Amino acid sequence: xxxxxxxxxxxxxxxxxxxxxxxxxxxxxxxxxxxxxxxxxxxxxxxxxxxxxxxxxxxxxxxxxxxxxxxxxxxxxxxxxxxxxxxxxxxxxxxxxxxxxxxxxxxxxxxxxxxxxxxxxxxxxxxxxxxxxxxxxxxxxxxxxxxxxxxxxxxxxxx
Numbered sequence: 001x002x003x004x005x006x007x008x009x010x011x012x013x014x015x016x017x018x019x020x021x022x023x024x025x026x027x028x029x030x031x032x033x034x035x036x037x038x039x040x041x042x043x044x045x046x047x048x049x050x051x052x053x054x055x056x057x058x059x060x061x062x063x064x065x066x067x068x069x070x071x072x073x074x075x076x077x078x079x080x081x082x083x084x085x086x087x088x089x090x091x092x093x094x095x096x097x098x099x100x101x102x103x104x105x106x107x108x109x110x111x112x113x114x115x116x117x118x119x120x121x122x123x124x125x126x127x128x129x130x131x132x133x134x135x136x137x138x139x140x141x142x143x144x145x146x147x148x149x150x151x152x153x154x155x156x157x158x159x
Contacts, residue, residue: 027073028052031064041068051076059104061086078104088113090137097137098122111137 032047042065045051049064053076061078064086068074079102080086086104090097102117113135115121120129121142130144 026054027066028055041071042066043068049078051078056091057106058089058091059086059106061104074108076104076106076108078106082118085118088115095123097135099133099135101133113137 029045029049029051031045031049033045035044035046037043045064045066047062049059049061051059051064051066053059053073059076059078061080062084063079065077065079066073066075067077078086078088080100081102085100085102088097088099088104088106099113099115099119099121101115101119103115105114105116106112107114113121113133115133115135117131118129119131119133120127121133121135122128128142128144130146132145133142134145135142
């Protein structure tokens with residue numbers, strides 16, 4: 001009976017985890033459901049998922065996947081929907097970045113973010129939107145592509 005109650009409670013409560021990556025970065029995770037495939041190196045978090053890396057990068061989505069290569073976090077994929085897109089936020093003191101899209105893919109080592117589907121990216125007073133946005137964080141370079149008839153929008157405020 002006690003094990004049944006524990007399983008029931010775990011099914012109702014949201015999942016929260018704090019972990020360390022191989023490079024000593026901290027990863028805080030919360031989600032309604034968790035699926036871990038250690039052989040493939042894929043952790044999937046479903047339902048109101050949130051991943052915080054080093055208290056500076058925040059991913060929120062319906063579904064978030066962490067991809068590990070040789071036990072090191074290599075890629076984060078956040079998948080949203082039309083009503084609630086996936087979001088990414090990097091909290092730099094000088095240049096905070098905010099992004100939303102139906103799908104956001106972040107490549108850790110390259111510091112590269114790809115956003116697909118009703119994507120938008122803002123940094124300080126600058127704003128871009130389009131079907132696909134690719135942003136190289138390290139080199140501060142962005143590209144915008146369109147797939148449909150939707151226009152790409154760029155708003156740049158010069159100091």
